[in-house]
Amino acid sequence: MNNYKSALIKENRNVVDNIYSMKLEGDFKGKSGQFYMIKPQKGNTMLPRPISIHSIDEDGISFLYMAKGKGTKEFSKLSAGDTIEMFGPLGNGFDVDEIEKIEGKIAVVTGGIGIAPANQLIKELKEKKIDLFCGFKAVDYSVEIVEKNVNSKKISTETGEMGEKGYITDHLPVENYDLVITCGPGIMMKKVISECRKNNVKSLVLMENYMACGVGACLACVCETTWGRKRVCQEGPVFSGEELIWHE
Amino acid sequence: MNNYKSALIKENRNVVDNIYSMKLEGDFKGKSGQFYMIKPQKGNTMLPRPISIHSIDEDGISFLYMAKGKGTKEFSKLSAGDTIEMFGPLGNGFDVDEIEKIEGKIAVVTGGIGIAPANQLIKELKEKKIDLFCGFKAVDYSVEIVEKNVNSKKISTETGEMGEKGYITDHLPVENYDLVITCGPGIMMKKVISECRKNNVKSLVLMENYMACGVGACLACVCETTWGRKRVCQEGPVFSGEELIWHE
């Protein structure tokens, strides 16, 4: 049972700018690409927000999140000892066995906070090392904890302050890969998918959308696919680039 | 200017049962019978609640309150270091000079949390010692800090656990006094006033009512007087027993 429960925050640390890392101790379930719906027990927002599993093991779970709107800004004000309410794991998550069966090279391409789910994925890909491409606005974060499991990494920032200057998609040789996995802003993922399609490269996409229920009941979070409008929280959040249809 | 400000809580202590004492440090204004509108900075209630000055001096202010409904229950969950928002002092307050001019004996009669404003009043009555009558449900509170300034005190509880058993009004020889000052539940104050009237004894009453603005603007808090419907927050909360008209 996916019980709705409350959990004490072990740590809620400001990583850089508006990026925070929240750790909870205890027995949590889930795998890469899945997410939890979380909200502060005391706060002014009532809807929980979907946050990916950034790291999970026997000791507990951690989330990496960007304080961007009302809900995540409330998260950022919490401290160790505060209580959050949560339920999960939700969504399909990545099929790591299938991914590991891929013959050839795999790239993981993240934009901004898209690094959050990538971390757990890379941890789980034990048989397969990947090439990591991370784009950020101005400063990078969380890359150091990811990189020990990767073949290579490339970082770019829009301002050029760190890594290469420009969008990460400008530095991604799609044609060298057999599978590209991407999480990040819609506009970036769209670009990645269309490059993959042009080059006949398979892709996997972690979709985001506004959610209400998180469990498939409300149809708030649908995205367009070749097999109809599908729920990001249920049939997703992981879709193949081939099945997604992008509107603007 | 009666600025709207925030203040850090110095202490928020559970006195007994659902009675709490909240202390704030700093420079606050006000006198007995006046009140502040207060609310937690973070919380689920938006309207501030009127709370009497329980004690005020150069070091700060304290409130004594009963956690009974939504608002005051939220107060009770606050801890030292949390922020409240507040404005005041509001209302007319007691005219201590006038009270001290009274020739003869004065009784202060409180019911339950009505002891809160009585404390500051008794502190201010330097020239005049009073007889204190306090009624409670089951246990007394805050009486010890009041009693050093009084001639005599009598306590009653409804259960008889402490002091005399029964209502405090049953133990009050109104006819012995020249002025009776009362704060507490409406039903008790009504009884006190009617006894005073029968015995031709003057009385002063600290009225309560539901408030929205606290500053005279909304007319939520009116009570019936011989000179029209008057605002507890503005023309009150202190009224003379003679001018009040009680509806049920």
Next chain:
Amino acid sequence: MNKVDLSCRIAGIEMKNPIITSSGTFGFGKDYSQFYDVDRLGAITSKGLTINEKLGNEGRRVYEVEGGLINSIGLQNPGIDTFMEKYEEYCGGINTNIIANLGGNTLEQYIEGAVRLSESEVDMIELNISCPNVKEGGMAFGIKSADAFKVVKEVKSVCKKPMIVKLSPNAEDIVDMALTCEKAGADAISLVNTFKAMGIDIYNRKPIFKNVYAGLSGVAIKPIALRMVHEVCKNVNIPTIGMGGICTWEDAIEFIMAGAEAISVGSASFYNPCAPIDILEGIEKFMIEQNIKNLDEIRGII
């Protein structure tokens, strides 16, 4: 917990308790079974169903506001035929009353929908003339009593299941609307659906929703919904299902005291997935404490 009797009856259907989950917030009933046994509920209501499959609205579909939620789902659903073919998958194994919520754009679609659903296994049909999120029909039938009369009467004449009519709070005159639906043959009334509302993204200078207007639900609407339920209950003789912002058992008791035979929980499930069960247990506890043996003792007491 055997001491109290929570049973109630809507349009001849016995319910073990008055807790229903609202259309569009509970899928087809199984999504929340990961949190509790949904059979414990008095009834569940399906997502709005239409004769043909509907893709729903484009663009953003939900927007949180203070005290509420604005949604623009637009009746996305697989269509009644698919629902009936895959009934096992959607509702199979659920052992409580199932209410099918029926939407439509035209009178013909409503009639056709009711004919088809009459052959299904659902226990009741809730005629939704109050959806603010579809361009034609939908709420249009729920604004003026005269428009509602026609659709309710005609649908009722073909409907072989007990029929609830779901009212819009945007109706011109909610009491007249309820009376009209009663006269037209409704077996029960449910209210309220969402309030027509909007939000604006001030930085992008655009409405939040593609359709501009969308439906407000959640605790924000509770005091208005409660008033409407009270007004309706004082005026009609058929049973009423009260809803709109019910989040706690106290809210539910308010609606029952206002006269509702049953209550329905919508958006609250998003805030707390266990809300319907928490409400059920809260009501039981209140009844025990207050020595209420049967909800009839307090129903409509206001």
Next chain:
Amino acid sequence: MNKVDLSCRIAGIEMKNPIITSSGTFGFGKDYSQFYDVDRLGAITSKGLTINEKLGNEGRRVYEVEGGLINSIGLQNPGIDTFMEKYEEYCGGINTNIIANLGGNTLEQYIEGAVRLSESEVDMIELNISCPNVKEGGMAFGIKSADAFKVVKEVKSVCKKPMIVKLSPNAEDIVDMALTCEKAGADAISLVNTFKAMGIDIYNRKPIFKNVYAGLSGVAIKPIALRMVHEVCKNVNIPTIGMGGICTWEDAIEFIMAGAEAISVGSASFYNPCAPIDILEGIEKFMIEQNIKNLDEIRGII
């Protein structure tokens, strides 16, 4: 702060900024001068005034609900004559536009009230046909457009001040109501007044209010009020004052983008006595940041 132009114009009256305080939440203007200089506001609106003194309602008058406030004040006021006699005491020294809110139970009372107030020093009259808290008249005139037409037309014909008509969200058809008032001669429209709502004390098994129904205001109603203001602004040619749950400068900008010429702050003053000024300063800051020189650049952009 000189870089931006916040001025606006309602019914020929120049206002230095679009921030008004709402009737019934701001006394006669001076109560909040302990918090800030009320002259900084674009206008202030008086408590509802009636021909004869009114004592207002008995019993509880305010009740906090989630996201809002239900009130049952019942137009307590000293009467227009006393208001005019003691004008100095009530409004003397206030150096901004003063709007007198005019209430009544009958057509005659409204007419008489407008005649008297026309002789007063107030700058505008706001005809309140939307108060849910008086037994007769009040909101009754604000439900059906035909009823409103008569009172607006007749009052306008005797009113020598610019006349705003304040609409009720309980109107059967808000757009038709606004158009009707425009046709009947209103110089401006303000909306919304409070929503008819209720609360129940479940332990005492009694309604919270003696009158059972009372008026809901506060942030809970904002998304609905915003939609109504938007609908009205798209349909009338006279200026509109938008209100209903405006608590932050962002809320105010939403109403302006929806088309409001000015906005009015009501219950928010109870939550934060400095709300109107915080909103004013927030709007100025937003304009500077977004390089908006004049609010006309964004007004009605949605």
